[in-house]
Amino acid sequence: MYKLYDFLPSGNGYKVRLLLTQLQIPFELIKLNILAGETRTPEFLAKNSNGKIPLLEIDSNIFISESNAILYYLSQDTAYFAQDKYEQAQVMQWLFFEQYSHEPNIATPRFWITELKQADKYQKEIEQKRKLGYAALNVMEQHLKTHNFFVGEKYTIADIGLYAYTHVAEEGGFALTKFTAILDWLKRIKSQPKHILITDL
Amino acid sequence: MYKLYDFLPSGNGYKVRLLLTQLQIPFELIKLNILAGETRTPEFLAKNSNGKIPLLEIDSNIFISESNAILYYLSQDTAYFAQDKYEQAQVMQWLFFEQYSHEPNIATPRFWITELKQADKYQKEIEQKRKLGYAALNVMEQHLKTHNFFVGEKYTIADIGLYAYTHVAEEGGFALTKFTAILDWLKRIKSQPKHILITDL
Numbered sequence: 001m002y003k004l005y006d007f008l009p010s011g012n013g014y015k016v017r018l019l020l021t022q023l024q025i026p027f028e029l030i031k032l033n034i035l036a037g038e039t040r041t042p043e044f045l046a047k048n049s050n051g052k053i054p055l056l057e058i059d060s061n062i063f064i065s066e067s068n069a070i071l072y073y074l075s076q077d078t079a080y081f082a083q084d085k086y087e088q089a090q091v092m093q094w095l096f097f098e099q100y101s102h103e104p105n106i107a108t109p110r111f112w113i114t115e116l117k118q119a120d121k122y123q124k125e126i127e128q129k130r131k132l133g134y135a136a137l138n139v140m141e142q143h144l145k146t147h148n149f150f151v152g153e154k155y156t157i158a159d160i161g162l163y164a165y166t167h168v169a170e171e172g173g174f175a176l177t178k179f180t181a182i183l184d185w186l187k188r189i190k191s192q193p194k195h196i197l198i199t200d201l
Numbered sequence: 202m203y204k205l206y207d208f209l210p211s212g213n214g215y216k217v218r219l220l221l222t223q224l225q226i227p228f229e230l231i232k233l234n235i236l237a238g239e240t241r242t243p244e245f246l247a248k249n250s251n252g253k254i255p256l257l258e259i260d261s262n263i264f265i266s267e268s269n270a271i272l273y274y275l276s277q278d279t280a281y282f283a284q285d286k287y288e289q290a291q292v293m294q295w296l297f298f299e300q301y302s303h304e305p306n307i308a309t310p311r312f313w314i315t316e317l318k319q320a321d322k323y324q325k326e327i328e329q330k331r332k333l334g335y336a337a338l339n340v341m342e343q344h345l346k347t348h349n350f351f352v353g354e355k356y357t358i359a360d361i362g363l364y365a366y367t368h369v370a371e372e373g374g375f376a377l378t379k380f381t382a383i384l385d386w387l388k389r390i391k392s393q394p395k396h397i398l399i400t401d402l
Contacts, residue, residue, distance in 0.1 A: 049340050050302060064290050066297035073290035089265050089274035092293075096267035100300045101251060139250050 002027040003057040005047070007034045009115060011107055011164035012067035013054040014198045019074050019160055022194045029201060035115060067164075068095040071157040080160070082152050090151040094158040097139070098165075105133035107165040110172030119173075126173065133169070137179055140166070144181035148188060155192050163189045168198065203228040204258040206248070208235045210316060212308055212365035213268035214255040215399045220275050220361055223395045230402060236316060268365075269296040272358040281361070283353050291352040295359040298340070299366075306334035308366040311373030320374075327374065334370070338380055341367070345382035349389060356393050364390045369399065 004020070004027050006013035020027050032038040032053055039051045048055045048065045056064045056073070064070050072095075075081040082088045109129050112122040119126065140162065143150065150158040167186050169176060176183060189195070205221070205228050207214035221228050233239040233254055240252045249256045249266045257265045257274075265271050273296075276282040283289045310330050313323040320327065341363065344351065351359035368387050370377060377384060390396070 049343050050298060058287070062287070064287075064294055066294045066301070069290050069294035069297050072293045073286070076286055076289075085274070085277055086259070086263070086265075088277075089270050092273045093265055093267045093270035096270050096297070096300055097251060099297055100267070100305075104301070104305065142250050 003030055004028070005030045005032055005039075005044070005053050005055040005057070007032055007039075007053050008201065009198075010034075010053060011110075011168060011198065012103070015067050015160050015164045016054045016056065016070050016074075017201055018164075018196055019071055019080060019157065021196050022080070022192070023074060023078060024194070025074070068099060068157075068161050071095070071161060075157045080155070080157050082156055084152070087152045091156050091158045094150045095161045097136070098161045101132070101139070102136040102162065103165055105129040105136060106169050106172055106174060108172075109133070109174075110165070110168060113173065114171050130173070133172075133174055137166070137169070137174065137176075137182065140185075141179045141181050144185045148185070155189070159185075159189055164198075204231055205229070206231045206233055206240075206245070206254050206256040206258070208233055208240075208254050209402065210399075211235075211254060212311075212369060212399065213304070216268050216361050216365045217255045217257065217271050217275075218402055219365075219397055220272055220281060220358065222397050223281070223393070224275060224279060225395070226275070269300060269358075269362055272296070272362060276358045281356070281358050283357055285353070288353045292357050292359045295351045296362045298337075299362045302333070302340070303337040303363065304366055306330040306337060307370050307373055307375060309373075310334070310375075311366070311369060314374065315372050331374070334373075334375055338367070338370070338375065338377075338383065341386075342380045342382050345386045349386070356390070360386075360390055365399075 002025065004016060006029060008031060034053065038044065039053055045051055047063055050065060052065060054067050054070060056070045058064060064073050082091050109126045112126060113119045147153065149155055150162065166182065203226065205217060207230060209232060235254065239245065240254055246252055248264055251266060253266060255268050255271060257271045259265060265274050283292050310327045313327065314320045348354065350356055351363065367383065
């Protein structure tokens with residue numbers, strides 16, 4: 001059985017929990033507390049030298065790290081990836097957009113505010129990231145004004161990847177009220193079969 | 202013929218130029234100056250709403266953005282991707298590592314120093330990124346101590362992705378002398394058939 005090393009408030013971890021659940025793949029959840037340094041122990045660094053969750057152990061001592069690479073692995077030959085070569089590249093494009101332009105600016109303020117509870121200490125950094133985070137949300141909004149999903153007009157791992165931190169962006173101080181296409185898309189994702197909440201496990 | 206919208210000093214652009222050359226795929230190079238706002242014009246934003254190069258136009262008005270998604274697209278069904286499902290996921294894992302843990306910390310100081318020529322202005326940010334950049338180099342070094350390439354003991358787009366900004370890391374103030382496994386790997390990549398330099402086009 002797969003083992004998922006995870007920190008439950010993480011949107012990156014939630015992506016993997018959501019897809020595993022929708023694929024009906026059973027997994028053992030190994031909860032680590034990143035705030036207590038549990039991903040920086042010699043034992044964990046031997047599994048993932050980058051010291052990050054989520055980490056999926058697909059067989060004894062066979063690991064995949066990086067949330068979006070795990071989504072890629074799990075979705076191969078399923079309806080959650082795309083079939084056409086160009087659409088497959090579009091899925092990857094949106095997942096790289098998520099990790100480069102979206103997550104560092106939208107997830108990080110949420111982490112500082114809700115996990116570290118140090119909004120004051122990080123006020124300047126939060127302001128810098130606010131502008132870039134809204135820019136990423138604008139890119140999503142523009143696309144979703146004319147599309148129901150990110151790729152191929154169907155639910156794929158591109159949607160899962162972008163849903164994870166968008167649906168909790170308000171916890172990081174982002175106001176989504178003006179992003180009406182994003183708000184409609186969030187409802188669409190939440191209504192997919194076998195959806196689970198980030199707080200469900 | 203493919204059109205590549207690019208800014209020549211960009212390592213992200215170089216990744217694509219290198220793979221296109223190694224695959225012997227002819228392409229039209231459209232040079233844009235990001236310092237002059239040429240990726241922020243209405244005309245370019247209509248092609249890529251995220252306003253970034255590299256951007257590959259594979260057919261009239263059919264675009265792929267995100268350098269590593271372009272590598273993924275171009276390498277499908279070639280020797281530059283992996284064949285086995287697990288190794289394919291490893292390639293993606295290293296490419297996501299590159300965009301999240303490596304590029305933002307190693308490429309950005311180089312950009313501030315060599316393109317903006319504002320090392321003094323960004324001194325504090327450069328120091329913050331220095332620590333994270335060395336952490337990423339340490340992850341690479343550890344892997345390369347026991348591997349000739351990143352995945353499957355052969356040259357893939359994972360190597361191309363990580364080579365782009367590692368081989369010019371010293372331009373961003375990183376000292377590579379202690380990273381002997383990385384230095385050996387850089388030589389190995391540079392000796393691949395049809396290799397081109399970042400300054401070659």
